[in-house]
Amino acid sequence: MLTAVVDEALRTYGKETALLRVLPENRYNRRMFPAQGQYDWFSGQALYCLVRHLRPRQVVEISCANGYSSLFMALALRENASGVLETFELSAKNARGAQENFRRFGVEACVRLHVGDARRTVREIPLEKTGLLFLDSLHSEAFARWYLETLLPRLEARVPVHIHDILPPRARVRHFHGPPFRGGWTVSWLYRAAVRLLRPGQFEHTRIPAGAVRAHNGRLAYDGNHFAEARFLNCLVERLVPGDYAYLYDLADRYPELGPRDFDRQAVGRKNADDQPMEWNESLWCYAGPLTAAYRAVEVGAAAAAVTSPAETRA
Numbered sequence: 493m494l495t496a497v498v499d500e501a502l503r504t505y506g507k508e509t510a511l512l513r514v515l516p517e518n519r520y521n522r523r524m525f526p527a528q529g530q531y532d533w534f535s536g537q538a539l540y541c542l543v544r545h546l547r548p549r550q551v552v553e554i555s556c557a558n559g560y561s562s563l564f565m566a567l568a569l570r571e572n573a574s575g576v577l578e579t580f581e582l583s584a585k586n587a588r589g590a591q592e593n594f595r596r597f598g599v600e601a602c603v604r605l606h607v608g609d610a611r612r613t614v615r616e617i618p619l620e621k622t623g624l625l626f627l628d629s630l631h632s633e634a635f636a637r638w639y640l641e642t643l644l645p646r647l648e649a650r651v652p653v654h655i656h657d658i659l660p661p662r663a664r665v666r667h668f669h670g671p672p673f674r675g676g677w678t679v680s681w682l683y684r685a686a687v688r689l690l691r692p693g694q695f696e697h698t699r700i701p702a703g704a705v706r707a708h709n710g711r712l713a714y715d716g717n718h719f720a721e722a723r724f725l726n727c728l729v730e731r732l733v734p735g736d737y738a739y740l741y742d743l744a745d746r747y748p749e750l751g752p753r754d755f756d757r758q759a760v761g762r763k764n765a766d767d768q769p770m771e772w773n774e775s776l777w778c779y780a781g782p783l784t785a786a787y788r789a790v791e792v793g794a795a796a797a798a799v800t801s802p803a804e805t806r807a
């Protein structure tokens with residue numbers, strides 16, 4: 493059971509995470525993390541504890557930006573006194589910031605940083621040795637298909653895989669300056685226009701069906717999954733047995749002794765259904781083998797449907 497593994501990791505190593513508070517305290521420090529580290533406190537605690545508990549000899553991260561999430565893993569590897577983090581980043585500027593942070597936190601010996609498109613540079617490492625895979629990169633369905641076809645099948649079946657920016661479909665949350673657009677038509681229109689201009693490849697959250705967001709009538713139906721990757725992955729999770737995956741959104745409140753909500757008030761862009769700042773902990777953990785199998789089953793189903801539907805149409 494993946495939830496049981498996370499639980500054991502947090503109960504065994506959770507007390508060490510007090511030393512990591514320097515990370516969330518600096519999460520919005522633009523001199524340290526100009527690209528803005530986007531990883532919530534409880535998610536970071538769980539990540540650190542899993543690396544401590546599982547003691548992987550190789551951790552793979554795609555992508556690190558300025559190294560915010562990487563630091564949780566690298567500090568755990570340093571504490572383990574074994575293992576290496578192979579991390580990949582497209583932007584040379586982000587990678588320079590990450591390298592500086594690895595030096596600042598004294599973990600450069602535990603990290604190897606690969607600069608360039610991970611779809612190419614990942615060939616630089618022996619993927620089969622991976623004991624934990626962390627994904628937080630381009631949040632498109634095409635990118636998800638790439639890692640589901642290229643990376644996951646090469647891992648051992650019980651390797652834990654983390655995918656960021658995914659909430660359970662039952663989650664009920666609010667976004668400021670995003671869906672549900674509460675700032676009136678001007679803010680929402682301007683925001684959408686700006687994102688469309690600046691990040692055209694990532695503007696997939698426009699596709700949220702209008703009916704999903706009813707902000708003002710008490711029937712909030714927004715689950716926070718505004719990326720195509722998230723919606724696609726949630727379709728695959730439907731095919732998994734409960735023991736093979738865990739949403740950290742569901743787990744954060746189970747460990748009050750670790751202070752998982754201590755940084756909720758500084759959450760940027762994230763609120764709960766009651767309009768209070770909240771770290772969503774939008775992290776999905778699952779095992780590589782079952783997720784790969786779910787993907788293959790969906791693909792086989794889609795291929796079969798494509799073959800049979802013309803005949804059905806003729807009949």
Ligand SMILES: C[S@@+](CC[C@H](N)C(=O)[O-])C[C@H]1O[C@@H](n2cnc3c(N)ncnc32)[C@H](O)[C@@H]1O
Pocket residue numbers: 527528529530531554555556557558559560561562580581582583586608609610611628629630
């Ligand atoms: C959401 S950020 C990662 C945040 C990081 N995990 C953190 O904790 O701050 C996504 C990163 O993916 C990188 N990226 C996008 N496409 C990529 C690709 N094809 N290969 C490698 N990195 C990529 C972007 O440059 C960006 O820095």
